[in-house]
Amino acid sequence: MKWIKFTLDTTTEAVDFISLMLSELGIEGIEIEDNVGLTDEEKKQMFVDILPITEVDDKTAKVNFYVDPTTDVESLLLKIRQGLNDISEFASIGRGTIDISETEDKDWMNNWKKFFKPFRIDDTIVIKPTWENLTDSKPDDLIIEIDPGISFGTGSHETTKLCIIGIKKYIKPGDYILDAGSGSGILSIVANKLGAGHVLGIDIDPVATKSAIENAGVNNINSKEWKLQDQEELPSTPITFATGNILEDDKVRSRIGKEKYDLVVANILADVIIPLSDVIGENMKKGAIFICSGIIDTKEEEVKASLEKNNFTILEVNRMGDWVSFISKK
Structure with a gap:
């Protein structure tokens, strides 16, 4: 099915407050886009040694979230705008504009799995994702099954x-x-x-x-x-x-x-x-x-x-x- 996508233009200062406000309205799984650099602690937890390239942090951010098409959009927008008005009393919300669009249903948590296929480390060691079938195994293969979930390390790197x-x-x-x-x-x-x-x-x-x-x-x-x-x-x-x-x-x-x-x-x-x-x-x-x-x-x-x-x-x-x-x- 299709989902209604909301994109809220705001500031990095207001993101946490907006996230809390949306959560209280029953909206889960928000997506935040910004140019905030990684902290030292986040860098320590990264799997790779090349950090993402970002633009200069201009303190702006976009908050994306999705709702069921049966949702009363006008009522929801009214509540969100009231919430933004309340937040603006103690934090800058920037433009505070909300764009609405339609998007196809996607399995956001599992969509990446289609890019992770079985592969060989050498002649005998094979790494296989748990959800894939192995069609070219040999009798002496050492097969390792892995589901990286949200942790790092699929073995393909x-x-x-x-x-x-x-x-x-x-x-x-x-x-x-x-x-x-x-x-x-x-x-x-x-x-x-x-x-x-x-x-x-x-x-x-x-x-x-x-x-x-x-x-x-x-x-x-x-x-x-x-x-x-x-x-x-x-x-x-x-x-x-x-x-x-x-x-x-x-x-x-x-x-x-x-x-x-x-x-x-x-x-x-x-x-x-x-x-x-x-x-x-x-x-x-x-x-x-x-x-x-x-x-x-x-x-x-x-x-x-x-x-x-x-x-x-x-x-x-x-x-x-x-x-x-x-x-x-x-």
Whole structure:
């Protein structure tokens, strides 16, 4: 069916107030367009190392929302305009104009899935979305099923491929693995399938932790969430996922274990890998392997210098497109 689309021209100052007002009117799922730059915290959580290009922030914003065609549009507009009038008493609402148009019904949350198809990492590792059928599998294929949900990391990105290739080359049976910035859990799952003794995936986003546990289950792997603030010991499940900041929280690094891991993998921003290399060595055994990716080629020398400064011996530098992965040894 078709939906009625409203586009409200306003200011970034008023966006939060307008969002609350629309929510109180029973409108959900609003869409905000603005040129506000990303915060440092948002950059840390991004999967890629290239930030979106935006125009100069002129403090304007558009708020889009959709209603059923049976809605009494005149009555709704009256309420919205009254709400805008109330907001204008303590915040600038800018133009405050409302444009109305019609749009086709879309599954906004799932529309992206049509672009995510099964693909091969190499001759034997296949990444398959949970909603797709695999038609060209081989008897010796290692098939990983994944549903990234709203967390990052489908496996199709070059940086993830570089990490998987590195894990496959350097993992040894029974190894203890730390997946720093585990996202959807794809690297943790791959490490388990390749023979890890235990994998701990840790991410600063609790939504990612939930998604990773679900993806482990899809792949018939028993996993559990480890709440770092509790006193319980590390669960004995093949994979454990936790929410915490290993970069900035000394207590988290102590909690997950010093000199414990045979291999650490981090597929995150170069600007996070650089400070991470200052501290992650304390969680690694002597001779352990550190695989890091998510590094745009313009950041290669900075990451290299940081690894060498922290006494990592660089074993390999691998590239795919504009992306770089370092494999180093403690």
